Amino acid sequence: MNALTAYRILCGFVGVTFALSGLGCLGGFFASLAPGGELPGPIPLGVGGAYFLAFTGCALVGWGGSLIGAARQPRTHRTVGTATAFALVLMAMYRIAAWFFGDYAFLGNILRVEAGGMLLFALAFVWLRPPAVQEG
Amino acid sequence: MLRWLATAVIALLFALDLGLPYTPLGRRGPEALVRSDVAITGVSVGAPAPDLELRTLEGQPLSLAEFRGHPLLVTFERSVDW
Numbered sequence: 001m002n003a004l005t006a007y008r009i010l011c012g013f014v015g016v017t018f019a020l021s022g023l024g025c026l027g028g029f030f031a032s033l034a035p036g037g038e039l040p041g042p043i044p045l046g047v048g049g050a051y052f053l054a055f056t057g058c059a060l061v062g063w064g065g066s067l068i069g070a071a072r073q074p075r076t077h078r079t080v081g082t083a084t085a086f087a088l089v090l091m092a093m094y095r096i097a098a099w100f101f102g103d104y105a106f107l108g109n110i111l112r113v114e115a116g117g118m119l120l121f122a123l124a125f126v127w128l129r130p131p132a133v134q135e136g
Numbered sequence: 137m138l139r140w141l142a143t144a145v146i147a148l149l150f151a152l153d154l155g156l157p158y159t160p161l162g163r164r165g166p167e168a169l170v171r172s173d174v175a176i177t178g179v180s181v182g183a184p185a186p187d188l189e190l191r192t193l194e195g196q197p198l199s200l201a202e203f204r205g206h207p208l209l210v211t212f213e214r215s216v217d218w
Binding site for chain 2: 085089092112115116122126129
């Protein structure tokens with residue numbers, strides 16, 4: 001498997017995962033609107049949390065769609081992978097900070113494990129990025 | 137060059153993720169709250185509860201001694217203020 005194929009698989013996998021997760025978040029928001037609807041999970045959500053869950057879901061659907069486009073045309077959409085790597089690093093940073101400062105101690109090591117996984121994916125996006133195409 | 141810079145940043149974050157001690161600055165975490173506000177050990181079953189002082193949700197001090205002579209039910213549960 002060459003680097004370009006691996007990059008396309010990476011973009012496709014992360015893109016589909018993000019899109020499905022986004023749809024799940026959006027569905028969770030609508031489920032929370034039902035009478036007595038309380039979303040399961042380690043973090044208790046109030047109405048504010050459900051609102052931001054829906055916002056995050058919409059953003060993930062758009063982000064995932066961009067990554068799926070990058071999987072189809074990796075050379076012309078290579079900046080999507082770079083931006084994704086940057087965003088993954090930022091997400092890992094806030095998870096490490098959240099874990100370190102203790103406000104989310106009830107989550108245990110979930111934040112650390114998530115941060116480690118995101119850093120691994122960011123590293124893959126950095127090193128598998130295809131070279132730029134010549135314009136004109 | 138930028139690729140190596142990004143790799144260095146990611147490696148640094150990896151080191152932080154794996155190497156940082158557990159919530160050393162956690163002044164608001166539940167475990168830190170127990171450590172700082174309720175530093176009581178060695179309480180035996182059946183013995184009178186030792187006095188302790190906590191803060192109410194409004195920030196006012198609340199002492200267990202204020203309830204002496206009255207029935208008092210104390211429960212412990214996780215509370216997350218979002």
